[in-house]
Amino acid sequence: MQGDRMTLQKTIEDFLTDRELNNHTAKTIRTYEQRLRYFKTWLESTHGVVYVDDLQLIHLRGWIGYLQKTPTYRGKKLSDESIHSYGQSLMAFCHWLESEEIIEKPITTRFKLPKVEEKFIPTFTNDDVQKLLDACEVSRDSKPHLYKALTARNKAIVSLFIDTGIRLNELVGLRLGDIDRDMRVLLVHRKGNRWQQVPVSRNGFKPLHEYVTRYRPLLAKQADVEVARKDDAVFLTDDGKPLAYWGVAALFRRLKKRTGIDDKRVSAHNCRRYMATTQLAAGRSPLDVQRQMGHTSLKMTDHYASLTIQQLQKSHEKYSPLRAENEIASSELGEGYWTE
Numbered sequence: 001m002q003g004d005r006m007t008l009q010k011t012i013e014d015f016l017t018d019r020e021l022n023n024h025t026a027k028t029i030r031t032y033e034q035r036l037r038y039f040k041t042w043l044e045s046t047h048g049v050v051y052v053d054d055l056q057l058i059h060l061r062g063w064i065g066y067l068q069k070t071p072t073y074r075g076k077k078l079s080d081e082s083i084h085s086y087g088q089s090l091m092a093f094c095h096w097l098e099s100e101e102i103i104e105k106p107i108t109t110r111f112k113l114p115k116v117e118e119k120f121i122p123t124f125t126n127d128d129v130q131k132l133l134d135a136c137e138v139s140r141d142s143k144p145h146l147y148k149a150l151t152a153r154n155k156a157i158v159s160l161f162i163d164t165g166i167r168l169n170e171l172v173g174l175r176l177g178d179i180d181r182d183m184r185v186l187l188v189h190r191k192g193n194r195w196q197q198v199p200v201s202r203n204g205f206k207p208l209h210e211y212v213t214r215y216r217p218l219l220a221k222q223a224d225v226e227v228a229r230k231d232d233a234v235f236l237t238d239d240g241k242p243l244a245y246w247g248v249a250a251l252f253r254r255l256k257k258r259t260g261i262d263d264k265r266v267s268a269h270n271c272r273r274y275m276a277t278t279q280l281a282a283g284r285s286p287l288d289v290q291r292q293m294g295h296t297s298l299k300m301t302d303h304y305a306s307l308t309i310q311q312l313q314k315s316h317e318k319y320s321p322l323r324a325e326n327e328i329a330s331s332e333l334g335e336g337y338w339t340e
Contacts, residue, residue, distance in 0.1 A: 008043065008050065012093070046066075136255070146222070149216075149219050150219075167268070185199055186198045186199075272293065
Protein backbone atom coordinates (compact mmCIF):
# COMPACT_ATOMS: atom_id res chain seq x y z
CA MET A 1 0.00 0.00 0.00
CA GLN A 2 1.29 3.46 -0.89
CA GLY A 3 -0.71 6.33 0.52
CA ASP A 4 -4.35 5.29 0.16
CA ARG A 5 -3.68 3.06 -2.85
CA MET A 6 -3.44 -0.71 -2.46
CA THR A 7 -1.07 -2.77 -4.55
CA LEU A 8 -2.12 -5.97 -6.28
CA GLN A 9 0.36 -7.86 -4.11
CA LYS A 10 -1.32 -6.65 -0.90
CA THR A 11 -4.85 -7.34 -2.13
CA ILE A 12 -3.89 -10.86 -3.22
CA GLU A 13 -2.45 -11.51 0.25
CA ASP A 14 -5.66 -10.21 1.85
CA PHE A 15 -7.76 -12.35 -0.50
CA LEU A 16 -5.84 -15.49 0.45
CA THR A 17 -6.28 -14.68 4.13
CA ASP A 18 -10.01 -14.35 3.55
CA ARG A 19 -10.05 -17.78 1.85
CA GLU A 20 -8.30 -19.27 4.89
CA LEU A 21 -10.83 -17.71 7.27
CA ASN A 22 -13.63 -19.20 5.15
CA ASN A 23 -12.15 -22.69 5.54
CA HIS A 24 -10.98 -23.25 1.99
CA THR A 25 -8.60 -26.18 1.71
CA ALA A 26 -4.83 -25.69 1.62
CA LYS A 27 -4.79 -27.07 -1.93
CA THR A 28 -7.39 -24.53 -3.10
CA ILE A 29 -5.54 -21.64 -1.45
CA ARG A 30 -2.26 -22.77 -3.01
CA THR A 31 -3.92 -22.86 -6.44
CA TYR A 32 -5.27 -19.32 -5.97
CA GLU A 33 -1.86 -18.11 -4.86
CA GLN A 34 -0.01 -19.59 -7.84
CA ARG A 35 -2.48 -18.39 -10.46
CA LEU A 36 -2.91 -14.89 -9.07
CA ARG A 37 0.84 -14.44 -8.73
CA TYR A 38 1.18 -15.45 -12.39
CA PHE A 39 -1.54 -12.91 -13.33
CA LYS A 40 0.12 -10.15 -11.28
CA THR A 41 3.50 -10.77 -12.90
CA TRP A 42 1.97 -10.64 -16.39
CA LEU A 43 -0.02 -7.50 -15.57
CA GLU A 44 3.03 -5.64 -14.27
CA SER A 45 5.31 -6.64 -17.16
CA THR A 46 2.75 -6.14 -19.94
CA HIS A 47 0.73 -3.14 -18.77
CA GLY A 48 2.78 -1.70 -15.92
CA VAL A 49 -0.19 -2.07 -13.55
CA VAL A 50 0.84 -2.23 -9.89
CA TYR A 51 -2.16 -0.79 -8.04
CA VAL A 52 -5.48 -2.61 -7.85
CA ASP A 53 -7.55 0.50 -8.65
CA ASP A 54 -5.93 0.54 -12.11
CA LEU A 55 -7.37 -2.88 -12.90
CA GLN A 56 -9.74 -2.79 -15.89
CA LEU A 57 -11.92 -5.15 -17.92
CA ILE A 58 -9.45 -5.05 -20.81
CA HIS A 59 -6.80 -6.54 -18.53
CA LEU A 60 -9.01 -9.53 -17.65
CA ARG A 61 -9.72 -10.22 -21.30
CA GLY A 62 -6.07 -9.73 -22.19
CA TRP A 63 -5.03 -12.27 -19.58
CA ILE A 64 -7.31 -14.94 -21.05
CA GLY A 65 -6.01 -14.17 -24.53
CA TYR A 66 -2.44 -14.45 -23.29
CA LEU A 67 -3.15 -17.88 -21.75
CA GLN A 68 -4.74 -19.07 -24.99
CA LYS A 69 -1.71 -18.11 -27.12
CA THR A 70 1.22 -18.80 -24.81
CA PRO A 71 2.68 -22.32 -24.55
CA THR A 72 3.71 -23.72 -21.18
CA TYR A 73 7.28 -24.60 -20.24
CA ARG A 74 6.61 -28.01 -21.81
CA GLY A 75 5.97 -26.38 -25.15
CA LYS A 76 2.24 -27.13 -25.24
CA LYS A 77 -0.66 -24.71 -25.01
CA LEU A 78 -3.04 -24.87 -22.06
CA SER A 79 -6.24 -26.83 -22.66
CA ASP A 80 -9.59 -25.05 -22.78
CA GLU A 81 -10.44 -26.61 -19.42
CA SER A 82 -7.26 -25.24 -17.83
CA ILE A 83 -7.81 -21.74 -19.22
CA HIS A 84 -11.39 -21.79 -17.96
CA SER A 85 -10.13 -22.85 -14.53
CA TYR A 86 -7.54 -20.03 -14.51
CA GLY A 87 -10.35 -17.63 -15.41
CA GLN A 88 -12.51 -18.88 -12.55
CA SER A 89 -9.71 -18.15 -10.07
CA LEU A 90 -9.36 -14.62 -11.43
CA MET A 91 -13.13 -14.16 -11.39
CA ALA A 92 -13.30 -15.20 -7.72
CA PHE A 93 -10.59 -12.67 -6.86
CA CYS A 94 -12.34 -9.86 -8.75
CA HIS A 95 -15.71 -10.66 -7.19
CA TRP A 96 -14.04 -10.41 -3.79
CA LEU A 97 -12.56 -7.02 -4.74
CA GLU A 98 -16.04 -5.82 -5.69
CA SER A 99 -17.81 -7.20 -2.62
CA GLU A 100 -15.18 -5.69 -0.32
CA GLU A 101 -15.54 -2.38 -2.22
CA ILE A 102 -11.79 -2.29 -2.81
CA ILE A 103 -12.51 -1.19 -6.38
CA GLU A 104 -15.25 1.36 -7.03
CA LYS A 105 -16.73 0.07 -10.30
CA PRO A 106 -17.53 -3.59 -11.02
CA ILE A 107 -15.36 -5.02 -13.79
CA THR A 108 -16.74 -8.57 -13.98
CA THR A 109 -20.25 -7.82 -15.24
CA ARG A 110 -19.09 -7.94 -18.88
CA PHE A 111 -16.25 -10.42 -18.39
CA LYS A 112 -17.19 -13.79 -19.88
CA LEU A 113 -15.07 -16.89 -19.58
CA PRO A 114 -14.45 -18.81 -22.80
CA LYS A 115 -16.78 -21.73 -23.36
CA VAL A 116 -15.38 -25.20 -22.85
CA GLU A 117 -16.23 -28.04 -25.19
CA GLU A 118 -17.96 -30.81 -23.26
CA LYS A 119 -15.91 -33.85 -24.13
CA PHE A 120 -17.11 -37.40 -23.78
CA ILE A 121 -15.17 -39.09 -20.99
CA PRO A 122 -15.66 -42.88 -21.07
CA THR A 123 -15.91 -44.59 -17.73
CA PHE A 124 -15.03 -48.12 -16.67
CA THR A 125 -16.87 -51.29 -17.58
CA ASN A 126 -17.40 -54.19 -15.19
CA ASP A 127 -14.53 -56.02 -16.88
CA ASP A 128 -12.27 -52.99 -16.35
CA VAL A 129 -13.07 -52.98 -12.64
CA GLN A 130 -12.15 -56.65 -12.33
CA LYS A 131 -8.89 -55.98 -14.19
CA LEU A 132 -8.06 -53.17 -11.77
CA LEU A 133 -8.65 -55.38 -8.74
CA ASP A 134 -6.61 -58.23 -10.24
CA ALA A 135 -3.75 -55.82 -10.99
CA CYS A 136 -3.46 -54.74 -7.35
CA GLU A 137 -1.08 -57.60 -6.64
CA VAL A 138 2.42 -56.42 -5.75
CA SER A 139 5.52 -58.05 -7.19
CA ARG A 140 6.93 -60.77 -4.93
CA ASP A 141 10.47 -59.71 -5.80
CA SER A 142 10.31 -56.40 -3.96
CA LYS A 143 10.11 -56.81 -0.18
CA PRO A 144 8.55 -60.29 -0.22
CA HIS A 145 7.73 -60.12 3.50
CA LEU A 146 5.33 -57.25 2.71
CA TYR A 147 3.89 -58.71 -0.50
CA LYS A 148 0.53 -59.69 0.97
CA ALA A 149 0.21 -56.51 3.04
CA LEU A 150 0.75 -54.16 0.09
CA THR A 151 -1.52 -56.23 -2.16
CA ALA A 152 -4.29 -56.10 0.47
CA ARG A 153 -3.77 -52.34 0.86
CA ASN A 154 -4.06 -51.75 -2.89
CA LYS A 155 -7.25 -53.82 -3.15
CA ALA A 156 -8.77 -51.93 -0.22
CA ILE A 157 -7.94 -48.60 -1.89
CA VAL A 158 -9.41 -49.52 -5.29
CA SER A 159 -12.47 -51.12 -3.68
CA LEU A 160 -13.20 -47.98 -1.63
CA PHE A 161 -12.87 -45.70 -4.65
CA ILE A 162 -15.18 -47.90 -6.73
CA ASP A 163 -17.72 -48.51 -3.96
CA THR A 164 -17.98 -45.12 -2.25
CA GLY A 165 -16.86 -42.61 -4.89
CA ILE A 166 -14.80 -40.63 -2.37
CA ARG A 167 -12.10 -38.31 -3.65
CA LEU A 168 -8.38 -39.05 -3.61
CA ASN A 169 -7.65 -36.40 -0.97
CA GLU A 170 -10.48 -37.76 1.16
CA LEU A 171 -9.04 -41.27 1.04
CA VAL A 172 -5.48 -40.30 2.02
CA GLY A 173 -6.94 -38.18 4.83
CA LEU A 174 -8.74 -41.13 6.46
CA ARG A 175 -7.71 -41.96 10.01
CA LEU A 176 -8.42 -45.14 11.95
CA GLY A 177 -10.92 -43.26 14.09
CA ASP A 178 -12.88 -42.33 10.96
CA ILE A 179 -13.94 -45.95 10.37
CA ASP A 180 -17.13 -47.21 12.03
CA ARG A 181 -16.77 -50.98 11.80
CA ASP A 182 -20.25 -51.79 13.13
CA MET A 183 -22.18 -49.48 10.80
CA ARG A 184 -19.70 -49.75 7.89
CA VAL A 185 -19.44 -45.98 7.64
CA LEU A 186 -16.53 -43.64 6.95
CA LEU A 187 -16.26 -40.16 8.43
CA VAL A 188 -14.88 -38.19 5.47
CA HIS A 189 -13.40 -34.68 5.45
CA ARG A 190 -15.13 -33.10 2.45
CA LYS A 191 -14.44 -29.94 0.48
CA GLY A 192 -15.30 -26.71 2.26
CA ASN A 193 -14.06 -28.13 5.59
CA ARG A 194 -17.19 -30.27 5.96
CA TRP A 195 -17.32 -33.65 7.64
CA GLN A 196 -19.75 -36.25 6.35
CA GLN A 197 -20.59 -39.88 7.04
CA VAL A 198 -20.25 -42.00 3.91
CA PRO A 199 -21.64 -45.56 3.85
CA VAL A 200 -19.66 -48.51 2.49
CA SER A 201 -21.32 -51.64 1.13
CA ARG A 202 -20.51 -55.07 2.57
CA ASN A 203 -18.48 -55.98 -0.51
CA GLY A 204 -16.64 -52.68 -0.35
CA PHE A 205 -15.94 -52.92 3.37
CA LYS A 206 -14.57 -56.45 3.38
CA PRO A 207 -11.19 -55.61 1.71
CA LEU A 208 -10.81 -52.59 4.02
CA HIS A 209 -11.52 -54.67 7.13
CA GLU A 210 -9.06 -57.37 6.05
CA TYR A 211 -6.34 -54.81 5.37
CA VAL A 212 -6.80 -52.89 8.64
CA THR A 213 -7.03 -55.94 10.91
CA ARG A 214 -4.50 -58.32 9.31
CA TYR A 215 -2.02 -56.37 7.22
CA ARG A 216 -1.84 -52.74 8.34
CA PRO A 217 -0.01 -53.73 11.58
CA LEU A 218 2.75 -55.29 9.44
CA LEU A 219 3.25 -52.02 7.56
CA ALA A 220 3.14 -49.99 10.78
CA LYS A 221 5.95 -52.13 12.24
CA GLN A 222 8.22 -50.91 9.44
CA ALA A 223 8.15 -47.53 11.24
CA ASP A 224 8.53 -49.21 14.67
CA VAL A 225 4.88 -48.48 15.54
CA GLU A 226 3.34 -51.20 17.67
CA VAL A 227 0.19 -49.45 18.94
CA ALA A 228 -2.55 -48.22 16.60
CA ARG A 229 -4.12 -44.90 17.60
CA LYS A 230 -7.33 -43.41 16.28
CA ASP A 231 -5.53 -40.46 14.67
CA ASP A 232 -3.14 -42.69 12.72
CA ALA A 233 -3.51 -42.80 8.92
CA VAL A 234 -5.41 -45.77 7.54
CA PHE A 235 -3.23 -46.35 4.50
CA LEU A 236 0.53 -46.73 4.90
CA THR A 237 3.54 -47.07 2.60
CA ASP A 238 5.97 -49.97 2.60
CA ASP A 239 8.08 -48.13 5.20
CA GLY A 240 5.14 -47.55 7.53
CA LYS A 241 4.59 -43.87 6.78
CA PRO A 242 1.19 -42.37 5.81
CA LEU A 243 0.42 -42.88 2.12
CA ALA A 244 0.35 -39.49 0.38
CA TYR A 245 -1.60 -38.13 -2.57
CA TRP A 246 1.24 -38.84 -4.99
CA GLY A 247 1.57 -42.40 -3.74
CA VAL A 248 -2.03 -43.17 -4.74
CA ALA A 249 -1.57 -41.41 -8.09
CA ALA A 250 1.50 -43.58 -8.71
CA LEU A 251 -0.53 -46.69 -7.86
CA PHE A 252 -3.05 -45.86 -10.59
CA ARG A 253 -0.26 -45.29 -13.10
CA ARG A 254 0.96 -48.81 -12.36
CA LEU A 255 -2.58 -50.17 -12.64
CA LYS A 256 -3.00 -48.55 -16.04
CA LYS A 257 0.20 -50.17 -17.28
CA ARG A 258 -0.66 -53.60 -15.89
CA THR A 259 -4.28 -53.70 -17.06
CA GLY A 260 -3.57 -52.37 -20.53
CA ILE A 261 -6.62 -50.09 -20.30
CA ASP A 262 -5.65 -47.36 -22.75
CA ASP A 263 -9.02 -46.15 -24.07
CA LYS A 264 -9.97 -44.28 -20.89
CA ARG A 265 -8.50 -42.59 -17.87
CA VAL A 266 -7.30 -44.92 -15.12
CA SER A 267 -7.59 -42.75 -12.05
CA ALA A 268 -9.30 -42.38 -8.71
CA HIS A 269 -11.59 -39.78 -10.25
CA ASN A 270 -12.79 -42.16 -12.95
CA CYS A 271 -13.67 -44.63 -10.18
CA ARG A 272 -15.83 -41.85 -8.76
CA ARG A 273 -17.48 -41.34 -12.15
CA TYR A 274 -18.07 -45.08 -12.47
CA MET A 275 -19.79 -45.20 -9.08
CA ALA A 276 -22.14 -42.34 -9.94
CA THR A 277 -22.95 -43.63 -13.43
CA THR A 278 -23.72 -47.19 -12.40
CA GLN A 279 -25.76 -46.24 -9.34
CA LEU A 280 -27.92 -43.74 -11.20
CA ALA A 281 -28.43 -46.19 -14.06
CA ALA A 282 -29.47 -48.86 -11.55
CA GLY A 283 -32.16 -46.55 -10.15
CA ARG A 284 -30.61 -45.10 -6.99
CA SER A 285 -32.10 -41.75 -6.01
CA PRO A 286 -30.10 -38.83 -7.45
CA LEU A 287 -30.37 -37.15 -4.05
CA ASP A 288 -28.72 -40.15 -2.39
CA VAL A 289 -25.96 -40.20 -5.03
CA GLN A 290 -25.48 -36.45 -4.51
CA ARG A 291 -24.92 -36.94 -0.78
CA GLN A 292 -22.73 -40.01 -1.36
CA MET A 293 -20.42 -37.92 -3.54
CA GLY A 294 -20.45 -34.90 -1.25
CA HIS A 295 -21.88 -32.53 -3.84
CA THR A 296 -23.67 -29.36 -2.75
CA SER A 297 -26.13 -29.45 -5.68
CA LEU A 298 -27.73 -31.94 -8.04
CA LYS A 299 -26.25 -30.02 -10.96
CA MET A 300 -22.79 -31.14 -9.89
CA THR A 301 -23.94 -34.75 -9.62
CA ASP A 302 -25.50 -34.60 -13.09
CA HIS A 303 -22.09 -33.64 -14.47
CA TYR A 304 -20.81 -37.09 -13.49
CA ALA A 305 -23.93 -38.98 -14.48
CA SER A 306 -23.32 -39.43 -18.20
CA LEU A 307 -24.79 -42.76 -19.20
CA THR A 308 -22.78 -45.27 -21.17
CA ILE A 309 -23.80 -45.95 -24.75
CA GLN A 310 -25.06 -49.41 -23.73
CA GLN A 311 -27.42 -47.88 -21.18
CA LEU A 312 -28.62 -45.30 -23.70
CA GLN A 313 -29.22 -48.04 -26.26
CA LYS A 314 -31.26 -50.04 -23.77
CA SER A 315 -33.47 -47.12 -22.75
CA HIS A 316 -33.87 -45.96 -26.36
CA GLU A 317 -34.94 -49.43 -27.46
CA LYS A 318 -37.56 -49.46 -24.71
CA TYR A 319 -39.00 -46.05 -25.50
CA SER A 320 -38.52 -45.90 -29.28
CA PRO A 321 -41.60 -44.43 -31.02
CA LEU A 322 -41.37 -47.24 -33.59
CA ARG A 323 -42.03 -49.98 -31.05
CA ALA A 324 -45.45 -51.56 -31.62
CA GLU A 325 -46.31 -51.71 -27.92
CA ASN A 326 -45.75 -47.97 -27.61
CA GLU A 327 -47.99 -47.10 -30.50
CA ILE A 328 -51.48 -45.90 -29.65
CA ALA A 329 -54.27 -46.95 -31.96
CA SER A 330 -56.17 -44.09 -33.50
CA SER A 331 -59.44 -45.48 -32.11
CA GLU A 332 -58.07 -45.02 -28.57
CA LEU A 333 -57.59 -41.31 -29.07
CA GLY A 334 -61.31 -40.52 -28.97
CA GLU A 335 -63.22 -37.83 -30.85
CA GLY A 336 -62.01 -34.25 -31.07
CA TYR A 337 -63.84 -30.95 -31.42
CA TRP A 338 -62.98 -30.54 -35.06
CA THR A 339 -65.20 -31.37 -38.05
CA GLU A 340 -62.58 -32.02 -40.72
